Amino acid sequence: MLTVENTIKWLDLFADKVAAEKDYLSELDQAIGDGDHGANMSRGTAAMKEALGKQNFGTVQDVLKTAAMSLLSKIGGASGPLYGSALIGMAKEAGNADTDLTSIVQAGADGIQKRGKAEPGDKTMVDVWLTVLHALKEGKLTDAVIDQAVQATAPLKAKKGRASYLGDRSVGHIDPGAMSSGYLFKCLIAGGIL
Amino acid sequence: MKKIINKPEDVVDEMLDGLVFTSASLIRRLPGTNVILRKQKSEGKVAVVSGGGSGHEPTHAGFVGSGMLAAAVCGPVFTSPTPDQIAAAIKEANQGAGVLLVIKNYSGDIMNFEMAEDLASMDHIEVKHIVVDDDIAVEDSTYTAGKRGVAGTILVHKMMGAAAEAGLSLNELKDLGDQVISSIKTIGVALSAGTVPESGKPGFVLKDNEMEYGVGIHGEPGYRREPIKSSKEIAKELTDKLRDAFKWNASDRYAILVNGLGATPLMEQYIFANDVSEILTKDKIELPFRKVGSYMTSLDMAGISLTLFHLKQDQWLDWLNVPVETTAW
Numbered sequence: 431m432l433t434v435e436n437t438i439k440w441l442d443l444f445a446d447k448v449a450a451e452k453d454y455l456s457e458l459d460q461a462i463g464d465g466d467h468g469a470n471m472s473r474g475t476a477a478m479k480e481a482l483g484k485q486n487f488g489t490v491q492d493v494l495k496t497a498a499m500s501l502l503s504k505i506g507g508a509s510g511p512l513y514g515s516a517l518i519g520m521a522k523e524a525g526n527a528d529t530d531l532t533s534i535v536q537a538g539a540d541g542i543q544k545r546g547k548a549e550p551g552d553k554t555m556v557d558v559w560l561t562v563l564h565a566l567k568e569g570k571l572t573d574a575v576i577d578q579a580v581q582a583t584a585p586l587k588a589k590k591g592r593a594s595y596l597g598d599r600s601v602g603h604i605d606p607g608a609m610s611s612g613y614l615f616k617c618l619i620a621g622g623i624l
Numbered sequence: 625m626k627k628i629i630n631k632p633e634d635v636v637d638e639m640l641d642g643l644v645f646t647s648a649s650l651i652r653r654l655p656g657t658n659v660i661l662r663k664q665k666s667e668g669k670v671a672v673v674s675g676g677g678s679g680h681e682p683t684h685a686g687f688v689g690s691g692m693l694a695a696a697v698c699g700p701v702f703t704s705p706t707p708d709q710i711a712a713a714i715k716e717a718n719q720g721a722g723v724l725l726v727i728k729n730y731s732g733d734i735m736n737f738e739m740a741e742d743l744a745s746m747d748h749i750e751v752k753h754i755v756v757d758d759d760i761a762v763e764d765s766t767y768t769a770g771k772r773g774v775a776g777t778i779l780v781h782k783m784m785g786a787a788a789e790a791g792l793s794l795n796e797l798k799d800l801g802d803q804v805i806s807s808i809k810t811i812g813v814a815l816s817a818g819t820v821p822e823s824g825k826p827g828f829v830l831k832d833n834e835m836e837y838g839v840g841i842h843g844e845p846g847y848r849r850e851p852i853k854s855s856k857e858i859a860k861e862l863t864d865k866l867r868d869a870f871k872w873n874a875s876d877r878y879a880i881l882v883n884g885l886g887a888t889p890l891m892e893q894y895i896f897a898n899d900v901s902e903i904l905t906k907d908k909i910e911l912p913f914r915k916v917g918s919y920m921t922s923l924d925m926a927g928i929s930l931t932l933f934h935l936k937q938d939q940w941l942d943w944l945n946v947p948v949e950t951t952a953w
Contacts, residue, residue: 503708510706511735518742545735591731594764603888 611619686952692785710740728773761838812929859899884918
């Protein structure tokens with residue numbers, strides 16, 4: 431179950447992970463995008479961590495909403511509104527009385543799909559979110575499941591996002607948004623929140 | 625790169641302050657943002673808000689003022705503004721009757737503006753949007769699914785601004801906007817690329833004797849490269865494409881916009897306009913509204929675009945002609 435404390439811990443861990451892997455994320459993006467995913471994500475998650483450290487939060491909804499506003503105002507490009515929509519969706523769901531982690535992640539995935547209109551198999555972050563969601567429902571989310579979901583984007587041909595412009599040339603590369611989403615869920619496990 | 629700038633990372637910020645200095649009686653900048661607002665509010669009327677990446681000046685902020693845009697949100701060069709900035713513009717610009725967003729069809733712009741629409745709805749502001757996709761050169765481009773939004777956008781700004789001022793409701797404006805957009809088509813040609821200050825290099829390279837038809841306003845690829853032709857020949861190519869797209873008949877009425885892309889002098893724009901007018905006169909279509917100048921630019925790209933707007937109703941011509949108070953119309 432998400433609490434104010436463990437949600438902040440989760441998102442702080444995510445910010446640290448993105449900062450550590452900033453260059454790698456940009457490297458992935460250079461292959462099939464415009465090469466700035468690491469720089470953009472780390473700018474956003476650093477601002478998020480700062481905002482989360484600055485105030486006292488009463489509810490998980492407030493935490494997620496503050497995180498969303500930081501991400502959508504600082505990341506830019508397409509990843510900003512996509513992560514922003516995910517967290518806004520999660521924040522709305524977190525406000526419901528009898529919610530749980532699975533429903534909150536479901537709301538995040540719905541937010542991303544509503545914004546980006548990607549389907550499973552389009553080689554985007556959606557592929558990771560939906561695989562994670564499925565594993566959560568079955569109580570079987572592990573690092574290995576997440577790694578596999580991220581790696582599984584490599585053989586796909588991109589159908590949404592900047593990489594889709596490359597067509598067949600996108601095949602063989604991991605989707606950078608899938609990788610950063612993978613980090614988010616690995617931090618859920620690392621934070622002991624499951 | 626030779627440019628009259630200070631630091632590349634400061635260009636948008638400094639440009640906006642300069643713009644406000646130029647038109648201080650008409651516009652103001654929302655503090656802490658890259659949002660330009662008009663000073664004169666029209667209470668009880670729908671507010672029309674637009675924006676997008678910078679580098680297309682005078683679009684979009686140059687069209688903020690009475691009778692046109694209530695606000696413009698200015699992103700980094702060729703990059704969409706973020707949802708928080710757009711949401712701030714929506715909130716400030718709202719005059720109590722809701723807000724219509726005019727978005728150019730780029731994937732990043734659409735995601736950021738729609739996200740802002742969601743944020744505004746959490747603040748209980750009624751928002752709708754229309755998407756301009758007037759460029760008939762190519763389908764699906766570097767930053768676009770479908771057709772790109774280019775110079776015809778300024779005619780949409782004018783129409784929506786005038787109709788909002790005339791008192792149309794948000795729903796009526798959206799319907800009108802969709803009809804207007806489907807009646808506007810644009811096609812262009814580039815002679816050389818613009819240079820984004822932060823990259824310092826031209827976005828693409830054409831040989832000295834080359835031009836490319838259908839290049840986008842961010843340097844996206846067009847549909848054909850060939851040796852540079854005369855203005856008459858370019859006018860024939862572009863009007864042929866527009867004729868195919870519109871399938872017009874004699875005595876149909878159109879508005880015409882000849883638009884410079886940034887580095888093409890007015891002299892060449894007038895020469896080209898003259899050549900287009902000869903062709904359209906032969907086709908016997910009527911041109912009751914005419915405009916020539918650099919309105920939707922691509923930094924210092926050399927080239928020109930031709931926009932035609934099928935005036936299906938007399939009212940539409942009236943709305944194009946209503947006087948406005950803006951920096952650039």
